[in-house]
Amino acid sequence: QSALTQPASVSGSPGQSITISCTGSSSDVGGYDYVSWYQQHPGKAPKLMIYDVNSRPSGVSNRFSGSKSGNTASLTISGLQAEDEADYYCSSYTGSSTLVFGGGTNLTVL
Amino acid sequence: QLQLQESGPGLVKPSETLSLSCSISGASITSSPYYWAWIRQPPGKGLEWIGSVYYTGSTDYNPSLKSRVAISLDTSKKQFSLRLSSVAAADTALYYCARAVRQFYPGGFDPWGQGTLVTVSS
Numbered sequence: 001q002s003a004l005t006q007p008a009s010v011s012g013s014p015g016q017s018i019t020i021s022c023t024g025s026s027s028d029v030g031g032y033d034y035v036s037w038y039q040q041h042p043g044k045a046p047k048l049m050i051y052d053v054n055s056r057p058s059g060v061s062n063r064f065s066g067s068k069s070g071n072t073a074s075l076t077i078s079g080l081q082a083e084d085e086a087d088y089y090c091s092s093y094t095g096s097s098t099l100v101f102g103g104g105t106n107l108t109v110l
Numbered sequence: 111q112l113q114l115q116e117s118g119p120g121l122v123k124p125s126e127t128l129s130l131s132c133s134i135s136g137a138s139i140t141s142s143p144y145y146w147a148w149i150r151q152p153p154g155k156g157l158e159w160i161g162s163v164y165y166t167g168s169t170d171y172n173p174s175l176k177s178r179v180a181i182s183l184d185t186s187k188k189q190f191s192l193r194l195s196s197v198a199a200a201d202t203a204l205y206y207c208a209r210a211v212r213q214f215y216p217g218g219f220d221p222w223g224q225g226t227l228v229t230v231s232s
Contacts, residue, residue: 034216034217046149046157047220050218057211089156091217092217093217098172100159101159
């Protein structure tokens with residue numbers, strides 16, 4: 001199975017909105033609404049931010065939102081804050097009853 | 111509150127078998143229909159799903175690792191385990207265990223353990 005495709009890096013200024021894309025195929029992202037997004041700060045375990053394409057676990061800020069169109073899922077962070085600077089990973093369930101992650105995107109808050 | 115903790119040797123020799131356990135507190139591993147997973151992260155690299163085990167004991171594995179991996183539940187010890195055979199340097203990674211965020215759901219995982227670093231070296 002091939003990893004999902006994410007941009008290596010994105011950046012934004014405090015208060016702005018940014019979007020991170022996650023592109024797969026009809027066998028994963030496009031075929032199932034089981035897309036998740038994780039935030040990982042250096043030296044820390046990943047933290048689930050979004051699941052089921054656009055659901056937030058309790059305690060996750062509503063500045064984080066998810067969406068999907070065709071084979072591409074997106075994570076949008078609005079009102080960017082310094083603490084949002086981290087690596088972000090998407091994942092998707094696949095038709096082979098497996099999971100696949102994206103390569104990760106490093107977010108820099110300017 | 112559910113907590114997970116990985117444990118196992120930090121150093122494994124090439125060609126040997128890596129064995130890790132994930133101890134669970136705050137929940138039963140078999141009473142509710144959750145998926146439990148192992149995920150790894152090589153130093154400086156991204157996340158890789160290794161495999162998942164359902165509360166019934168059924169498993170799914172990453173095709174690239176399937177021939178070498180086994181995940182199992184140990185209900186008596188309230189833990190689940192990972193075995194990865196014939197390891198090589200490329201298996202050096204931080205290994206995490208995690209539980210699915212909701213029942214019947216093979217996708218997103220929350221919570222995660224803190225991770226345990228396994229180095230493959232002679």
